[in-house]
Amino acid sequence: MTALSVNINKIAVLRNSRGHAEPDPLKAARVAIDAGCHGITVHPRPDQRHIRVDDVLRVGAMLRSDGSATAVEYNLEGNPFAPPRGNYPGFIELVRAARPAQATLVPDGDAQITSDHGFDLAQDAARLMPLVRELKAIGCRVSLFIDAGCADVERAAEIGADRIEIYTEPYANAFAGGDYAAALADCVRTAERACAAGLGVNAGHDLNQRNLGALKQAIPFLAEVSIGHALIGEALYDGLAPTVRAYLAILAAG
Structure with a gap:
């Protein structure tokens, strides 16, 4: 089974645009969980332009307090090299406080509107290895964001990571253009090499109800997809709970 982790960052963007408390990312997480999702993802950034430190802690506390954490995984994304700033304590310390799965x-x-590339493992391996070790000591499974077609994906296993997450925007863009065979093949090759190296395979970025089925069919052993932007956008028209259930149906069919 491929798990669906719902990224609630966009709920925080909407809330922050007014500077008040609504819509509440915590309530959105609860609706997604009640609709059957397998995980909640948040991606706080040091400038806290959407998900904030207090949101990260509130979601973690909710999952622990009501027992959801046994069935619903918490996925915390971020740049491990970003230093502390203001009340942002740095990624490792935030993980230590929130205790995600x-x-x-x-x-x-900060200059990126959104994530737009994976790690250069040849360049970043030495810096990543001690951080991966520290995160695993906290009790977290560790996944590394990787470009499809990455030349040295096996190094993620050498670094000590448990999984990779394939960056799927190039595939999504190619799918939208109608000629996606090559981009999908890059994803498949990367996933197969990662699997052969003993790594689990996640995927995310710009996945939606139109392109997810083909990816799942091509990589049936996908462990998890993390979806936020498209899912929340579609939910504006169809409702959050029905949209979550629609994604779950695609994954089940695949």
Whole structure:
């Protein structure tokens, strides 16, 4: 079974646009969980332009307090190299406080609107290895954000990671253009090499109800997909709970 982790960052963007408490990312997480999702993802950034430190802690506390954490995994994404700033304590310390099931490491900077590339493992391996070790000591499964077609995906296993997350925007863009065979093949080859190296395979970025089925069919052993932007956008028209259930049906059919 491929798990669906719902990224609730966009709920926080909407809330922050007014500077008040609504819509509440915590309530959105609860609706998604009640609809059957397998996980909740948040990706706080040091500038806290959407999900904030207090949101990260509130969601973690909710999952622990009502027993959801036994069935619903908490996935905390972020740049492990980003230093503390203001009340942002740094990614490792935030993981230590929130205790997610999975920490997904992403090489994004403040200037990026969103994540737009994976790690250069040849360049970043030495810096990543002690951080991966520290996160696993906290009790987290560790996933590394990787480009489809990455030349040295096996190094993720050498670093000590448990999984990779394939960056799927190039595939999504190609799918939207109608000629996606090559981009999908890159995803498949990367997934197969990762699997052969003993790594689990996640995927995420710009996946939606139109392109998810083909990816799942091509990579049936996908462990997890993390979806936020498209899912929340579709939910504006169809409702959050029905949209979550629609994604679950696609994954089940695949």
